[in-house]
Amino acid sequence: MDTKILFVSMGGICRPPSAVGVLRHLVQEAGLQDHIKIDCAATHDYHIGEPPDGRAQFVSRKHGYDISDIRTRLITLEDIKEFDLILAMSWETLSFLQQMAPRKEYHKLMLLMRYANDYEEATVPDPYYGGVDAFFKMLDYLEDACQGMFEVISKRVTQYQPLSSS
Numbered sequence: 553m554d555t556k557i558l559f560v561s562m563g564g565i566c567r568p569p570s571a572v573g574v575l576r577h578l579v580q581e582a583g584l585q586d587h588i589k590i591d592c593a594a595t596h597d598y599h600i601g602e603p604p605d606g607r608a609q610f611v612s613r614k615h616g617y618d619i620s621d622i623r624t625r626l627i628t629l630e631d632i633k634e635f636d637l638i639l640a641m642s643w644e645t646l647s648f649l650q651q652m653a654p655r656k657e658y659h660k661l662m663l664l665m666r667y668a669n670d671y672e673e674a675t676v677p678d679p680y681y682g683g684v685d686a687f688f689k690m691l692d693y694l695e696d697a698c699q700g701m702f703e704v705i706s707k708r709v710t711q712y713q714p715l716s717s718s
Contacts, residue, residue: 555705556589558631559664560649561641564594564624567676568641569604570691571664573617574698582702587709591635593627595648600624605680611687615695632657637705639664641676665693667700 557575559568572592579588594600603609604619612619632638632653638660640646649661665674676693679686 554587554589555637555709556635557591557701557705558627558635558638559590559592559641560595560627560638561645561678562594562596562648563598563680564592565599565602565605566608566678566680566687567690567694568592568594569619569622569624570608570612570617570687571639571641571676571694571698572622573612573619574615574691574694575702577617578698578702578706582706584706584709588705591631592622592624593631594624595627595645597626600626605687607679607684607687608690611684611691615691627652629653632660636660637662637701639701642678643675664697664701666697667704668693668697669700670696 559571561567569592572590575590579585579590602624604622609619638649640649640661640663646661646663650658653661663674665676671693676690679690
C-alpha cells in the first residue's frame with residue numbers, strides 16, 4: 553500500500569523541506585522510495601518557487617540530507633484530497649489546514665511532533681528569525697519525529713507488500 557506524506561508550514565522554506573530531507577533519507581535507506589511519496593508545501597505565498605532557506609540547506613547537508621532540489625509551493629485543496637498524511641509544523645498551520653480541508657479529510661491532518669519519541673514539544677519551533685543554532689535544534693526535532701513517523705508508515709507500507717519467494 554503506497555503512502556503519500558505532505559509536510560506543511562506557513563512559509564515552507566525551513567521546516568517542511570528539512571523534514572522532506574530527513575524522511576527521504578529514511579525511505580531510501582529502507583528501499584521504500586517506490587511506495588512512499590514525500591512532498592512539502594506552504595500555507596502562504598511568501599516564498600513560492602524559492603529553494604529552502606540557505607541555513608536549512610546548510611544544516612541539512614551537515615546531517616547528510618540534500619534538500620537543494622526542493623522548491624516551495626502553495627498547498628492546494630487537491631493536496632488535501634490526494635495525500636494520506638498531512639503534517640503541520642505548528643498549531644497555526646494545523647488550524648489553517650482544518651479550515652481549508654473538507655471535514656471528511658480531517659483525519660489526515662496532525663502535528664508532526666505527535667510522532668516524536670525524545671522531545672515532548674507539540675510543535676517544531678520556527679528557526680527563521682533565529683541563528684544557525686535554531687536550525688540545528690529544528691533538525692533535531694525533525695529527525696526525532698520523522699523517525700517515529702517512519703516506523704509507523706513503513707510497517708503499513710511493508711505489511712501490504714507481496715512476500716518474495718526464497
